[in-house]
Amino acid sequence: MKVKRFIVSSLLHILLAFITFVWIIPIIWLVVTAFSGYKGIDISHFFPETWSVNNFATILFKPDSVVQYVTWFKNTLIIAIFTCIISTVFIFMVGYAFCCLRFPGRKQLMVFSVVLNMFPGVLSMIAVYFVLKSLGLTNSHIGMIIVYSAGSGLGFLIVKGFMDTIPISLRESARLEGANELEIMLNIILPICKPIIVYQVIASFLVPWGDFVLAKLMLNSGLSKDWTIAIGLYNMLDKSLINKYFSIFCAGGLLVSIPISILFIIMQKFYVEGVSGGAIKG
Template identity: 60%
Template sequence: MKIKFSDILRHLFLAFLALIWLIPIVWLVATSFSKYTGMNTSTFFPEEWSLINYKNLLFASDSVTQFPSWFKNTFVIACATCVVSTAFVLMVAYATSCMKFKMRKTLMNIGITLNLFPAVLSMIAVYFILKALDLTNNHLGLILIYSATSGLGYLIAKGFMDTVPESLREAAYLDGASEARVFFTIVIPMSKPIIVYTIISSFLVPWMDFVFATLMLNSGISSNWTVAIGLNNMLDRMLLNQYFTQFCAGGVLISIPISILFLIMQKFYVEGITGGAVKG
């Protein structure tokens, strides 16, 4: 193939965009290797490189940084959340996409309506409900918050299942398969991309949320925290100067597993969607 001028231009433009998108990330990584503890405002790259932040973060926990236990807490919460959430999302998506029943439209409309309320509004009421159940300061409580309501996020999965050819299901019914069988043996295997998408996006929730987490885990015992609360706390105005670079190191450390997940998700998302349902 002949290389055209417009191709070079196109690639240059992409490279330019990628550069813009990556600058803050590069800064994050670079700063995490800085020897200085506070925020460096004079140069982009640190003046002295060092691994000290990672060493402190992982092996020298103090009351401010309990990174290993935060990571463990968040990981456990995230695993539980993603199992429950994925199950819920698929269940709701199948019921609304593939089954016809009386309340279907009504329930979907209620779902849409509920999404219109801001979540911060009912935060305090959720807190008192969990307190009545003795689930505040408890990771189970957080898992409940993150996963119990996940059924509302079914729309994308439903949209995907809508594209699963009806003829496939019809054929199964004719063979005498039950609705549950169709769900497990036909629709689920065909929904791989959307399952991976759901798993990963629900896995990410506990890593990202700090508003609910700070409200729920309010005992002040920092080893109970999630990564989000802990890292956010490091940027407290009193601590910023001592912990900014450790904050960056923490950000890098949690980004690594998440990046890997994202790369997997991307593969499934793109390949799965093209090679999967519609053409099958």
């Protein structure tokens, strides 16, 4: 039995190692290509024959009609920050309402919200586009913030799951001391919910930071100064540009991952606590 378990375990680890190797190959290729001295796409060599940091210098300090990375980065960062703040507030408030308040239709509304959240967002993209177009908010960063954050309250389930683990006696004691609902939410529930709030901040930040489909649909004026990073980098893959900008595209893809990686490393402890705590059924 020990030999059998050893063989099964070894085969499983070999399989996982192979899957990991296959998964990491494109990432390694992107990194080494970003440091290539050749600006186009070179499929004849996995590792570049010459190494250089000129691609990073070009994308950061030498903007042209195709590459305006700093402007795209600023646009994406503004949209992501405001979306992150608004979405986190919405989700926290909705989660608190469903967890801590009792009102007619609460369970029915909760079930409806969960079911509605199961439908893919792409199904509503065209309708959302025409609504924003009628309001004059297409090709607008404000419109993008509204699109990303307006329906964020439907993602309350993990936050509610975390709040369900907080003893009811804390809220009841506060009420006996004369605290109102707002004071209970801000002074008692909010400090305890720090891990799940950190999780929600990272999750809400990631949505606009890496989104392409919705951004491409909404920001369609053709003015590159309004683009996000995803649109700008995708534009470099045009068949007329790829042989001149592919290595620069790889450098931009590498740079765009740095801020969110740093944010995740700094907040990893709270992120894990938030996910595990929110998964507990109250």
